Amino acid sequence: MKEQNSKEINNKFEEVTVKTDHIFQGKIISLQVDEVKLPNGKMSTREIVKHPGAVAVLAIHEDKMIVVEQYRKPLEKNQIEIPAGKLDPGEDPQTAALRELKEETGFDCGSIKLINSFYTSPGFADEKIVLFLAEDLTQGEMQLDEDEFLSCESITLEQALQYIKEEKISDAKTITAVYAWQIYKLTGKI
Known part of the structure; x- marks a missing residue:
């Protein structure tokens, strides 16, 4: 079996962001909706809460x-x-x-x-x-x-x-x- 480098392994399920809509900006968190291209080429959306850690x-x-x-x-x-x-x-x-x-x-x-x-x-x-x-x-x-x-x-x-x-x-x-x-x-x- 052919060895894959770690970058290929880490990215094999990557969803590429096509567009981001910023929905809400609060004191602590923000909410965005990303339109993403899936590994199979289809499109989907992801609702993402951003937090400072x-x-x-x-x-x-x-x-x-x-x-x-x-x-x-x-x-x-x-x-x-x-x-x-x-x-x-x-x-x-x-x-x-x-x-x-x-x-x-x-x-x-x-x-x-x-x-x-x-x-x-x-x-x-x-x-x-x-x-x-x-x-x-x-x-x-x-x-x-x-x-x-x-x-x-x-x-x-x-x-x-x-x-x-x-x-x-x-x-x-x-x-x-x-x-x-x-x-x-x-x-x-x-």
């Missing part, structure tokens, strides 16, 4: 995970999540992670490491979250934005796993962080 922090203090509880309007319910927030234009993800940790929880950290990054919903959005592990925490004062209403608590791994079962934790970034923490506790590696 975000960071999230798995913060461990005294063998507990620091979480925040807040109301999520799209879900019409409260959620328990790890601290997170959007990237400002040109902002370094690690700097943003330290900022969000401080703002939402009041904690500073002595050690921060990259865990991984991932796309939240690549079928319709380009949002990428960069996930960090923060340790050696010291507590200070929360610095919430004026439109942020949340509470902060620390939970055990067992509580986190139970919250996943109960759907109190149901967002991808927090579930990913809980399972990364579980692996970290078992192996000592992130």
Whole structure:
């Protein structure tokens, strides 16, 4: 079998954008509709949400995970999540992670490491979250934005796993962080 170079493999299903209609520009996201040419030559449309990207922090203090509880309007319910927030234009993800940790929880950290990054919903959005592990925490004062209403608590791994079962934790970034923490506790590696 003939070897294909990685560019050919990566592009074999490429959809070429023929036209873009910008539908909405919000404070955080924008929506566009792209007309695309499919690999078979036919035309189709793609609705795409553009997002500046975000960071999230798995913060461990005294063998507990620091979480925040807040109301999520799209879900019409409260959620328990790890601290997170959007990237400002040109902002370094690690700097943003330290900022969000401080703002939402009041904690500073002595050690921060990259865990991984991932796309939240690549079928319709380009949002990428960069996930960090923060340790050696010291507590200070929360610095919430004026439109942020949340509470902060620390939970055990067992509580986190139970919250996943109960759907109190149901967002991808927090579930990913809980399972990364579980692996970290078992192996000592992130």
